[in-house]
Amino acid sequence: MRIVSWNVNGIRAAVGKGFVEKVAEMDPDILCLQETKAQDDQVLEALKDLNGYEIYSNSAERKGYSGTAILSRVPLNSVSSDIGAAEHDTEGRVLTADYDDFHLVNVYVPNSGQGLKRLDYRKKWDDAFRSYLIELQKTKPVILTGDLNVAHKEIDIARPKANYNKTAGYTQTEIDGMDALIDSGFVDTFRRLNPDEVKYSWWSFRGGARAKNIGWRIDYFVVSENLISRVSDAFIWNEMEGSDHCPVGIEL
Numbered sequence: 001m002r003i004v005s006w007n008v009n010g011i012r013a014a015v016g017k018g019f020v021e022k023v024a025e026m027d028p029d030i031l032c033l034q035e036t037k038a039q040d041d042q043v044l045e046a047l048k049d050l051n052g053y054e055i056y057s058n059s060a061e062r063k064g065y066s067g068t069a070i071l072s073r074v075p076l077n078s079v080s081s082d083i084g085a086a087e088h089d090t091e092g093r094v095l096t097a098d099y100d101d102f103h104l105v106n107v108y109v110p111n112s113g114q115g116l117k118r119l120d121y122r123k124k125w126d127d128a129f130r131s132y133l134i135e136l137q138k139t140k141p142v143i144l145t146g147d148l149n150v151a152h153k154e155i156d157i158a159r160p161k162a163n164y165n166k167t168a169g170y171t172q173t174e175i176d177g178m179d180a181l182i183d184s185g186f187v188d189t190f191r192r193l194n195p196d197e198v199k200y201s202w203w204s205f206r207g208g209a210r211a212k213n214i215g216w217r218i219d220y221f222v223v224s225e226n227l228i229s230r231v232s233d234a235f236i237w238n239e240m241e242g243s244d245h246c247p248v249g250i251e252l
Contacts, residue, residue: 001074001252004028005145005219007108007202007245010037011069012046017242020050026237026247029074030097034108034147036067043069058082060092067092068106068146074099083132088125096136102227103136107146112168119173122149126177134184141224144186147202147245148220150174152188155198156217169218181222189221189234189250199236202245210244219248 004026008014011033023031036043036057043057050071057069058081070079077098082089097104107129112119136142151157151170163170182188190199200215209215221234233251240246 001029002027002249003030003032003104003143003145003221003252004247004249005032005034005106005147005221006247007034007147007219007243009035009243009245011043011067012038014242015046019242020047022240022242023050023071026240026249028249029072030104031071032095032104032106032145033069033071034067034106036069036092037064038067039063043067047071056095056097058092058095061090065091066108068095068108070095070097070104070106072097083129085128085132088128094129094132102141102143102224103139105133105136105142105144105146107144107148109147109149111149112171112174114168116168116171119168119171123173123177126174126180130177130181130184133181133186137185137224141227142186143224143227143250144222145220145248147218148178148222149218150178151216151218152178153191155196156200158200158214158216169216185225186222187225187228189223189228189231190217190236190248192228193231193234199238201236201238201248205244219245221248221250223250 039059040057053071056079060066080096093108095106112122154160165171201219203210203215237247
């Protein structure tokens with residue numbers, strides 16, 4: 001089974017850049033999308049030419065902002081939106097699909113913002129979201145994927161010293177949040193299978209960052225410890241264009 005995740009930076013924009021053809025090329029059994037930037041009906045309309053997948057989405061109350069979707073050609077039992085916490089459940093950031101063998105959680109984690117103005121909120125989010133995952137994990141293993149908006153280690157960011165505690169996504173607060181998640185019984189699949197590989201999943205649109213590979217690894221597949229033995233591959237398709245992020249994935 002191949003599961004892929006991609007922050008598309010607007011599903012309607014992505015479709016205009018050949019998204020449907022790229023899905024055929026990637027051939028995922030399940031595809032998780034973040035930053036759809038569309039309401040549920042707009043997501044369905046944008047993907048009307050995509051055949052073979054059931055489409056589920058969770059949209060933000062604010063139009064044209066955030067949003068997640070799961071496209072699945074694997075039968076699932078149910079889908080639920082959000083994490084059951086009112087202060088975190090207005091931005092369409094979490095979509096959970098229940099499959100026979102695991103829960104799949106698709107997330108677009110809040111960015112701490114320009115000048116780190118949302119960092120305090122981000123810490124509250126991380127704590128609440130981790131509690132949600134720990135509860136979920138009590139019933140069956142969890143596969144968490146999406147844009148986690150944090151570069152966990154120095155190897156995951158091209159310029160660690162220049163960004164540490166200055167730039168959203170690489171502050172000690174956010175790193176501590178990722179540490180706490182891993183310490184709760186989860187495994188970063190790409191880093192476990194590729195301990196020394198330098199590969200990024202997001203590049204700024206500024207200054208030719210992608211061409212120079214000045215990037216960040218902020219898109220992840222994180223699985224319950226008791227699932228890691230079933231992960232045969234964890235990959236980052238950094239040659240796939242169409243967004244400021246590239247797709248990441250695992251094979252089970």
